[in-house]
Amino acid sequence: xxxxxxxxxxxxxxxxxxxxxxxxxxxxxxxxxxxxxxxxxxxxxxxxxxxxxxxxxxxxxxxxxxxxxxxxxxxxxxxxxxxxxxxxxxxxxxxxxxxxxxxxxxxxxxxxxxxxxxxxxxxxxxxxxxxxxxxxxxxxxxxxxxxxxxxxxxxxxxxxxxxxx
Numbered sequence: 571x572x573x574x575x576x577x578x579x580x581x582x583x584x585x586x587x588x589x590x591x592x593x594x595x596x597x598x599x600x601x602x603x604x605x606x607x608x609x610x611x612x613x614x615x616x617x618x619x620x621x622x623x624x625x626x627x628x629x630x631x632x633x634x635x636x637x638x639x640x641x642x643x644x645x646x647x648x649x650x651x652x653x654x655x656x657x658x659x660x661x662x663x664x665x666x667x668x669x670x671x672x673x674x675x676x677x678x679x680x681x682x683x684x685x686x687x688x689x690x691x692x693x694x695x696x697x698x699x700x701x702x703x704x705x706x707x708x709x710x711x712x713x714x715x716x717x718x719x720x721x722x723x724x725x726x727x728x729x730x731x732x733x734x735x
Contacts, residue, residue: 589719600695607691613684615658621688622731623651624681627661631676642732660684 584592601618608616619641626632626640638648652675655661660681666672677685700709720728 593716593719600699604688604691604695607695608688611687611691613687616660616684619651620655620660623655624660624677624685626730627675627677627681628685631664631674633666633672634675635672637675640730640732655681 584595587595605618608614622641623637626637632640634648634652635645637652638645641648641651643651652661652663656663660678661675662678663673663675666674696709700706703709703712
């Protein structure tokens with residue numbers, strides 16, 4: 571990651587940008603760095619949308635239709651995503667416990683291992699960001715501020731994080 575001391579030494583011109591731009595760029599650069607590190611850890615074939623699928627399926631799994639609804643995509647696109655991940659060994663389809671034609675999509679051990687690596691990398695990256703922006707209190711203030719922004723717009727029902735298709 572780039573050393574942030576230079577821009578933070580004086581008034582950073584980014585501080586004058588619109589909030590939506592700053593939120594978007596912050597998300598974009600942190601996600602890009604995270605993806606880079608995942609690639610170095612052997613998971614270069616996975617995209618951010620795959621990680622969101624893993625988060626949704628973690629635990630009891632979900633049907634392809636439920637996955638589509640949570641991701642904000644069509645059932646057909648969800649099915650294609652599941653097939654892609656199944657072919658790569660990250661998910662498997664099982665009979666649904668309630669029977670019928672529905673199939674339950676669940677994570678494999680390979681996906682669980684990825685999630686452990688990803689979680690470790692995220693914590694490491696967050697620690698590095700925290701060290702560069704200041705002490706832990708600065709990160710707590712950032713979290714509190716971002717939470718306030720979210721609550722100011724949606725109040726109670728926080729929508730799921732969805733990939734931008």
